[in-house]
Amino acid sequence: MKIRNATLVLAIIAALGSPYALSAGFQLSEHSAAGLGRANAGEAVIADSAAVLANNAAALTRFDSTNISVSAAYLVPKVRVTGNGPDQGVNNQLTNNNVVDNVIVPGLYIASPINDTVFWGIGVFTDFGLATKYPDDYLAGSIGGETRLETVNINPNLAFKLNEQFSAGVGVSAVYGKAKLTRTLGILADAMNADLGTDVFSRTDTAKSLDGQGWGYGFNAGLLWEINPSHRFGLSYRSKVDIDMSGDFSSDVPSTIVQPGQTVSGELTLNLPSIAEFSGYHQITEPFALHYSVVMTGWNVFKEIRATVDGQEVLQKDENFEDSFKYALGGTYFLSPNITLRAGVAYDQTPNVNNVSISLPDSDRLNYSVGASYRFNDSSSIDFGFTFVDAKEGTFTEPLEDGDGNTIVDVPFRSEGDVYIYALQYNHSF
Template identity: 45%
Template sequence: MKRVTNRTLLSAAIALATFQAHGAGFQISEHSASGLGRAFAGEAAIADNAAVAVRNPAAMTMFDSAQLSGGISFIQPDVNAKVNTVGTNPASAIPNTTSDHSGVAPDAIVPNIHYVRPLNEKSAIGVSAFSNFGLATEYPSDSAAGLIAGQTELTTVDFNVNYAYKITPEWSLGFGLNAIYADASLVRNAGAAAFSSTDLQNLGLTSPSDQVTNLKGDGWGFGWNVGVLWEINENNRLGLSYRSETDITLEGDYRGTSSPSTVINNTTVPGELELNLPDILEFSGYHKLAPKWAIHYSAMRIGWSSFQELRATGSSCTSTAGAGVCLQKDEKWDDSWRYAVGATHYLNNQWTLRAGIALDESPVPDSHRTMSIPDTERNWYSIGATYKASDNLTIDGGFAYLKGDTVSGTETEGGVPFTFEAGGDAYIYAISANYTF
């Protein structure tokens, strides 16, 4: 049972975070309520509030006054899973077991705040705090799939400082630095299916809900971002931006049961995991076709090919991958694309209406889909509005419905075979305020 009991330091925490029906992989795009209302179409070119600094720092040169923007997004997933254990002979070793779970992805609140300040007619600075990756899953402690399910949480916070300069009346460049904090926790249980195995009983476990793994860890990583904006004319502009890959070393503690051949036996030991957050390339366009109508679009490539494996290490660990290796699991994700198109209607002096649709590709190949990563393609349908409360204050609201497919797969963990079906939808609500000084 080494592969079960020696899981350490967040390896499955990152994998299970993907089980939510939000952005593909474990990406979060909720940087503004206005962006949500148009399915984040045109984000690197529109610049209707200070949140644009996150998507394209070059667009900060479009501001002629300082602005503070902040808001929250409420993510409400509706994710269900059915897990079957394939029985072994004799059946008393591992019986056929089925678990149906609903609402395994909890609700989440994602805040954001941004500030942009022009320095002169040609340059501007900005600071932002937001999240690009994260969220969680919660399975019952007595689930049949306790070995591959449980409670998992991954949270990241990105602190971004940006500078932009207008090199000509049409062209602007931007550059930023990022400090990213990541925190994760993971709990795994024996599970009703694997609990019948002699190996687990020999470890002194008395119930399927007994914990076999409990770990926590955190760490910091640093990256950069750049962008360019081409203002073709007053009504047409294009934006291109790039956010670098960020490597974070998560350091923390592991506590759990272990096979007698290792020294980990209900004690706490240190360990670490290298987390590679993907790079992001985005191209956007904005075109005002009439006094009251505009269209916008985006194509975003997320470099998930950096997520090739989960490798957790610790001096006290032993696994089939060798001494000092707590977990070695191939993921082999592919780069994925997100496409969005939207429209804005400038209704009157007080109200702006918007809508958008998007296609969010999954980075998980069918050949490597597991219970911990049953990621699927998603379709976004969004609407939103902005209300101008005064010359200085505007209020944004947005709503998106994300429809995901149902997928199936097989997985063996700790010698226990599983088959599964998983899928679901999500609803995202956002509100934000923008104050111009």
């Protein structure tokens, strides 16, 4: 539906202001509590719990008995988005002080030897997820709304001890994905009513909504080089996964595709990136070890979010992410046979340097981590980890479009926030 009321369009442009830029991403790396406590430094090589298979299948060869780990991380984001234009009244209407929901990220891992040279393991965990929500009557509802993504990776692995120094591992992934994308009309309802000379539309009406789910498949591989008992390196790769989702599409705006109150079948393909990691571990002294990781995430496959109904495009958002790197350095101090202390720091780059979105509010960030483990006996232990994520403040714009996909105005925003992550994990060996 075209908006032909030029006076109202110009008023919106004048109120909302001028352009800037921001970054975003939705990767999760909270696979284990011990890993969280060292800023995930050395995750492809340390192997202090069965959760290592989420980072490097080859490290399964370090287990001489069956090990089970159950973990849960609690993420508490404090993310705020505000308007950044010249009109403070409009800025206040663009403010959301609780953009990202709190979330629990669980994980379950099993690692076990088959014989002296062959090992197996399976993990159920997640590498990607997102939950952002704006009020139903949000002024920029057509670019805010609700964005929710949940993924579960079911990942069986095999590892082989090639000799005393080298191990290799492979695995396959079945990734279940569930997504919900809802956009409301917001200020576009005012423009549409003015265009029609009625009050048919409300700011809370749904402009577009797609609720879908589906499966995607991939693989992972890894190598472990144990130079000696004090020094080792790990290298791993997890392939990209394309999840083909199908679900229900609806809208309160009548069109040739769907009428208000009607639901039709829609499709969306979500391209999840590859992950490559190099890690090192060095026992510097008897009580102290140093470890590190460099992680490259192949975000360049995430070009757009595009949904279709019978081949016709109903939702499209350019993303054009770029590959990003994470650099992590950590230390482990073995205080006693029963108590282990950890700390670490990481610099995590954002992948979104080309396009902007208030539905993915994030930026380059520094992670500061501490953690500890307590061993009850030879068979059981518990890990605790805490990370403070310090995200850079950013200013950016996002285009506000009419019903035909024409840009009316670039809406200016400011994003700021931190994340507090707490994790707990229980480990048991048999």
